[in-house]
Amino acid sequence: MEKKKKRKGLFQYAQFSAIGISNAAVDIGTLNLLLYFFPTDERVMLTTYNTISYCLAVANSYIWNVLITFRDSAKGSGKQRMAFVLQGLVSLGVNNLVFIGGNTLFQAVGVPGWLRYNLAKGVAMFLSFTASFFMIKYFVFKDSHLNKEK
Structure with missing residues (x-):
């Protein structure tokens, strides 16, 4: 039973x-489009752009x-939607804290704008992706009947 559960977790x-690749x-595509059409280095606007791209x-x-x-465990219930939100x-x-923090750090060491934004975004995506997986798996779409002994 435990081995099957572990395999399912790895497959998930x-x-x-x-x-996550999509x-x-x-x-990244949305962030770069916003930065291309509306260039900025202001933290408030960068946070706004990051928030828009992240929400999409x-x-x-x-x-x-x-x-x-x-x-198998997504019921589409109001409770699950609220937990997902x-x-x-x-x-x-x-994501925003790491993006802005990373951007500030990369700027301090002289990394050019476009590269700096994308490096900071990459680190932010990885950390928020990891946190998101565990929150979704164990809180949002937890499959309660799999957690019980059969």
Whole structure:
């Protein structure tokens, strides 16, 4: 039983990671488009751009994870949606803090703007992605009947 549960967890992580690639494309693509059309170095605007791009990626994530990764335990209930929104807000906070912090750090060491934004975004995405997986798996779409002994 424990071995099957562990395999399922690894498979879910692989599915979540594959979906994460599409989320990354949405996230980075949106951020870079906003920076291309509306260049800025102001923290408030960078945070706004990051929030917009992250929210689009989270919407993409929700759709695909409900349909694929967590389809056995995703009920689409109001409780699950609220839990997903709450984990998204926590992950957004992590993402924004790391993005702005990383951007500030990379700027201090002289990394040029475009590279600096994308490096900071990459680190922010990785950390928020990891936090998001565990929150989604264990709080949002937890499969309570798998956690009980049969």
